[in-house]
Amino acid sequence: MATTTDTKNYKFNHSMLRVKDPKASVKFYEFLGMSLVKKLSFPENKFDLYFLAYDGPGTPSHGNSVFDREGVIELTHNYGTENDPEYKVNNGNSEPHRGFGHVCITVDRIQAACQRLEGAGYRFQKRLTDGHMKNIAFALDPDGYWVEIISLRAGSEGPEDPEEQGAETDPKTYRMNHTMLRVKDAEKSLKFYQEVMGMSLLRTMEQPAAGFNLYFLGYPGSQGGFTADREGLLELTWNYGTEKDENFKYHDGNSEPQGFGHICVSVDNINAACERFEGMNINWKKRLTDGRMKNVAFLLDPDGYWIELVQNERFTGKDNF
Template sequence: MFRQSISKQLNNSIKSNTFIRTMASYNPKSLLLNHTCLRVKDPKISVDYYTKNYGLKLIRHEKMPEMKFDLYFLAQDDSKGSQFAKEGVLELTHNYGTENDPNYKINNGNEEPYRGFGHICFSVDNIEAASEKLLNNGVAFKKKLTDGRQKNIAFALDPDGYWVELIEHGSDKVQGVSNTNSYKFNHTMIRVKDPVKSLKFYREVLGMKLLSTSEHESAKFTLYFLGYEHDDSFKENSLSREEQSKRESVLELTHNWGTENDSDFKYHNGNEQPQGYGHIGIALDNPGEFCNGIDSKFGDELTWGLKFNQGKMKNIAFIKDPDNYAIEILPKNYTV
């Protein structure tokens, strides 16, 4: 009954074009899902892991000694221009000294009682060859391609224990070969308590579109995939798995059935202790106008971690979703 209620509410929202009517005046088509931020213990080890195994390039290293942390930005796209004007960026945050602390451990978001963030995902040209290459490189796996019932996905582990999903996009696939230059930073997954509230936030407040839905009745969970799509003719909830695998900067919301009915249930947002996952970041041409617009429209319905231009680091904002996950809002031409 609840699943039917979710589907009905979602379908009504899509059909009524709620976002288009209420948000179009201050939701420019420049919006993109720019980056995902993860804290890491040792940046040298982590940067090497992602560049060697997934074809990412270190496109920017921002040193913040006065705040005692550094930021490392990695992406497939290493063309000139701001790191905030691209999709598919992975931001690794290193707090000084953690690499020398034998007791410091990252929370990967998948262990009780600190579950919340789930994984990041790379879409590859040939998943069999990619998995074999990772194994030969000494990469550990949570789930190998041959494990379990699903033979078309795998989960590797990064140096901090974060889960890294592998799926296949199949473009220019060559038997027995995998080219890391073809890999895409496809999606970031977080778990959500109530999908109705979360979908409303990401669609109506942040302006994302529902790309597809995947329901798993036997395991009692549903996956909702969202992203920015500025083609006016796009039909929500219509992408095939193949079409979606060729994208970057997709957000996956995982709903485990029944959590919405438990008043005491909550997910860990990654920013409370023990820390791990940080945030996703959306970028656009005029974030100040955007923040003012959604604040005016939604008012007290919104929770701000930092209102635009009011912190030590200017020209950014942090808003929180219904599960208290952080979303950074910043200009495409932002300078740290």
């Protein structure tokens, strides 16, 4: 195992979402082509974790251990919520508790993929035919989290694309492309994710007419530049002017009402990585030495979103849990 740390080895491993009923949620993400690659149970603490990822032969992380991947979704189930009629997650998109925005799946044939979801009875926040943008849709998972759907094929225009007519869709070819977080101050957040977390800015989309910019970041790894067939990207959404409002704050998903929990970065050497972060004046939520779990740490980004740090098992040859 390495005794030093290099951010080139880091991976944007997973995004954690709390769910009410794990059976319904796992079924939904499996319907989207994902596989349950690991389940961890903590009965003494009354919660279970379900890790889902694309694991087909053509996927970038195929066959890897759970923390040696990108584009994983971790579902957290606290026992009893499925039987509580009052329990409801915060999906991050309703005022005044906005923060986390969505996860995004890229698909081979967007029209067929959306029709397949609708045919299975799943709801949509935005269909392909709604609004001006005919090449993206937003499905809703069982808890009302938004799942953006975009095409793997550059230039695909959804229903208006002749290549989409009558085409079938193969969920095994899909990718968990990105996770979107809203940020108050783009400059501060970009500096943090690049200089502290070691990510690269891969693409910027400026939308001055609509008053927002989108920034896509990722780790270099073996996947090349920004394309829709990548997995494990981070999309930061900055709405103009929020940085000038002293009182403005996004909801981190962990204060009530809860929903999204954290993003997670796996590292080559957890001790060396934490020592590096310690020297960078970052804010900790939990150091490695805090609490009972000595193999995970949590730091805070400029908006207070939690970033979990875990050991990539490829560098140690043994399971974390």
